Amino acid sequence: MTVLAAALIAVGCTDDGPGAAPAPAPSTVAVPLPAASLAPGSYEVLIRGSGTELATTIVVPSGPPAATEPAGQPDGSAWWLLLVVLLVTGGGAAFVLARRGGAPGGASALRLSGGSTRRYHELLAMLDAGEYARVLPELTRLEGTLPDRLRDDARFFIAFAQYQLGDLDPAEHLLATLHRESPDDREVGYLLAYVRTDRRNFDGAAAVLEAVERADRLDGDRIRRLYSVVTYQRAAEALRDGRVREAADLFEKVDRLGGLPGQVPADLRGRHALLGVQALLSKETEAARRHFQALDTVPADAEAADSDEIRATAQLGLALADWIEFGSARADAINRHLNAVLRNLAPDAPTVLEWTDPTEQLTERLAGLAARRAKAPEQAERDRTLRDVHLLRAMLILRYVADLDGVDVRRRDRYLDLTLGRLACARELDPEFADVYIVAGMLGHHLTTGPAEAEWAAALLSRARQLGARDPELIRALKHLERRAPTTRDDVDLYLQELDRFIHDPVIRQQVRHALAARMARYGKFPDWEVAAEPEPERAATLPELVDRAELHAARLDKLIAAAPDRQDRANLEELARLHDQRVRELATLVRTVETAEADLLAGLGDLLLDENGR
Amino acid sequence: MDRPRPGELTRAALLDKLPEPALDLDDDAAAAGVRRYELRRSILTIAELDHGSEIRIVRAAADRLGRAAEAEEGV
Numbered sequence: 023m024t025v026l027a028a029a030l031i032a033v034g035c036t037d038d039g040p041g042a043a044p045a046p047a048p049s050t051v052a053v054p055l056p057a058a059s060l061a062p063g064s065y066e067v068l069i070r071g072s073g074t075e076l077a078t079t080i081v082v083p084s085g086p087p088a089a090t091e092p093a094g095q096p097d098g099s100a101w102w103l104l105l106v107v108l109l110v111t112g113g114g115a116a117f118v119l120a121r122r123g124g125a126p127g128g129a130s131a132l133r134l135s136g137g138s139t140r141r142y143h144e145l146l147a148m149l150d151a152g153e154y155a156r157v158l159p160e161l162t163r164l165e166g167t168l169p170d171r172l173r174d175d176a177r178f179f180i181a182f183a184q185y186q187l188g189d190l191d192p193a194e195h196l197l198a199t200l201h202r203e204s205p206d207d208r209e210v211g212y213l214l215a216y217v218r219t220d221r222r223n224f225d226g227a228a229a230v231l232e233a234v235e236r237a238d239r240l241d242g243d244r245i246r247r248l249y250s251v252v253t254y255q256r257a258a259e260a261l262r263d264g265r266v267r268e269a270a271d272l273f274e275k276v277d278r279l280g281g282l283p284g285q286v287p288a289d290l291r292g293r294h295a296l297l298g299v300q301a302l303l304s305k306e307t308e309a310a311r312r313h314f315q316a317l318d319t320v321p322a323d324a325e326a327a328d329s330d331e332i333r334a335t336a337q338l339g340l341a342l343a344d345w346i347e348f349g350s351a352r353a354d355a356i357n358r359h360l361n362a363v364l365r366n367l368a369p370d371a372p373t374v375l376e377w378t379d380p381t382e383q384l385t386e387r388l389a390g391l392a393a394r395r396a397k398a399p400e401q402a403e404r405d406r407t408l409r410d411v412h413l414l415r416a417m418l419i420l421r422y423v424a425d426l427d428g429v430d431v432r433r434r435d436r437y438l439d440l441t442l443g444r445l446a447c448a449r450e451l452d453p454e455f456a457d458v459y460i461v462a463g464m465l466g467h468h469l470t471t472g473p474a475e476a477e478w479a480a481a482l483l484s485r486a487r488q489l490g491a492r493d494p495e496l497i498r499a500l501k502h503l504e505r506r507a508p509t510t511r512d513d514v515d516l517y518l519q520e521l522d523r524f525i526h527d528p529v530i531r532q533q534v535r536h537a538l539a540a541r542m543a544r545y546g547k548f549p550d551w552e553v554a555a556e557p558e559p560e561r562a563a564t565l566p567e568l569v570d571r572a573e574l575h576a577a578r579l580d581k582l583i584a585a586a587p588d589r590q591d592r593a594n595l596e597e598l599a600r601l602h603d604q605r606v607r608e609l610a611t612l613v614r615t616v617e618t619a620e621a622d623l624l625a626g627l628g629d630l631l632l633d634e635n636g637r
Numbered sequence: 638m639d640r641p642r643p644g645e646l647t648r649a650a651l652l653d654k655l656p657e658p659a660l661d662l663d664d665d666a667a668a669a670g671v672r673r674y675e676l677r678r679s680i681l682t683i684a685e686l687d688h689g690s691e692i693r694i695v696r697a698a699a700d701r702l703g704r705a706a707e708a709e710e711g712v
Binding site for chain 2: 143146147149150152175178179182209212213216219222244247248251252254255257258259261262263266269282285287288289290295296298299300302303335338339342345346403406407410411413414417419420421423424426428429434437438456457460461464465468469491492493495496
């Protein structure tokens with residue numbers, strides 16, 4: 023007998039007994055029988071498997087056997103028969119039940135449904151309600167007892183619950199098994215790719231989605247979006263690693279998949295743009311020009327907005343290729359390309375504005391900042407591009423002038439006006455852009471002829487400094503201008519300007535700001551809200567910043583101190599100024615001492631660890 | 638495969654419960670890689686314009702413009 027073991031019938035168990043011959047490496051099949059479909063009575067069971075048959079009998083009594091009722095059974099009337107078949111040879115077994123005594127219909131195939139299936143559907147309702155922790159253990163136990171038609175779904179649901187509970191390894195493992203069994207199953211593919219995306223295994227996710235794509239089952243927004251995200255992330259990784267051609271292919275695929283509308287920057291849509299940028303970054307200007315000229319040939323089927331974006335990128339690339347190889351002969355071409363960028367991105371915006379001196383107060387600055395932060399991201403991106411293009415246009419004039427052998431004096435003012443007019447366009451788009459104030463202020467510094475112009479240039483460079491500019495030449499220029507600024511100005515006005523600079527310096531600690539503002543409160547110069555509006559600095563002042571600030575203070579305040587009418591007051595202030603100056607100098611010396619000590623330490627350690635034989 | 642019963646949970650309905658997949662380039666070197674290759678974000682980098690170079694260009698241009706002014710005064 024190849025089928026050795028008997029059927030163990032949970033109720034009225036008739037078996038071949040525990041003393042039956044032991045089966046070598048038996049496999050076990052547990053089959054829940056739906057008692058509800060069986061009327062009480064005695065049944066002959068025929069088990070077929072591996073070409074043999076085993077006949078046995080089961081008895082369905084009239085009452086439910088509490089001992090075998092599975093946990094969670096909602097209703098005592100639905101009870102189970104558990105049939106355990108031990109098969110030596112493995113393989114499937116078929117069950118044919120015939121009612122002893124001539125049941126109506128005679129022998130019939132048994133459909134497997136009933137208690138476990140019902141419980142399964144109850145568990146699905148709990149899963150739907152998000153009770154993953156409650157569902158998972160029971161569904162896992164139940165899954166093996168379900169009919170085949172439900173088992174794949176059950177395993178999918180188990181994996182989903184595992185994922186929701188953060189059990190990512192078993193979830194991915196189970197989904198990978200399901201995916202191997204059915205590579206073109208879209209939902210399994212989606213969930214497996216989703217889990218892998220969550221784990222930042224984008225290549226693994228892509229392999230799954232490619233299988234779904236090969237099976238031509240990539241229909242539906244959800245899966246296309248996931249595929250787009252995965253492909254974009256892979257493209258980004260490729261760029262990070264310098265695999266630009268691969269990235270270009272992947273970005274093209276993102277565009278084709280269409281799952282991220284509006285989220286792929288115009289510059290990344292199309293291989294010519296990417297390869298053009300790569301060529302620009304490596305200063306291969308001829309290759310860059312070829313790519314941007316090819317990009318400039320917009321496909322006929324492109325939408326109008328798209329073609330404007332593509333042309334803007336192409337023209338910008340061509341301008342930058344010429345910029346890299348700058349010579350005054352190229353200035354016209356650069357100017358033309360940059361103007362074309364503006365026409366495509368902002369056809370109605372001015373290309374030159376009158377320069378006006380920055381006079382806005384803190385309240386206006388804050389309001390302007392808030393308005394700029396409230397811009398939609400696409401608008402903010404566009405404004406930044408336009409800002410940089412306007413700066414480039416202004417610098418183009420200066421590069422052109424610098425490249426000339428001599429400047430026609432009749433055109434001198436025209437060059438200056440045009441430069442400032444283009445800078446004004448950049449400032450209009452971003453009043454916090456330090457570069458604009460640096461260029462205008464440094465022009466003023468070099469070309470100034472009188473105290474009023476010096477004051478104008480100093481105000482611009484102060485603003486640049488306030489916005490974070492720290493270039494040593496700028497600081498030197500500012501000190502120089504401070505000394506040249508008119509001495510007739512009201513001392514109180516000068517003092518208040520200096521106080522204002524200090525209070526709003528981005529590296530001054532809140533605590534110091536508040537203490538100073540509190541001391542000056544009786545003069546009503548700083549409302550609390552204005553001081554509180556300044557954020558806590560993200561970093562401390564660096565030593566060069568401290569030194570610069572001290573020197574600027576000295577340049578500005580020494581003459582105020584010297585003008586103090588009371589001799590004792592003047593002496594006290596001079597002493598404070600001297601102490602301040604001394605401390606900054608000591609700090610600078612201390613930093614140098616620390617550097618020397620660090621070098622000594624490294625040298626000493628080297629003597630200890632290294633020998634002269636090259637180790 | 639059998640059709641689900643009316644109102645019964647389906648795989649698709651379960652997948653609907655997942656947040657929509659989104660790009661995650663924050664705090665990632667990949668984000669920096671993408672930005673570097675976005676032409677519009679790299680204008681000043683490619684043009685090699687920073688505070689130092691701007692100051693140098695201004696100085697060179699001002700030198701020419703200043704000479705023009707001196708020449709005018711000389712005339």
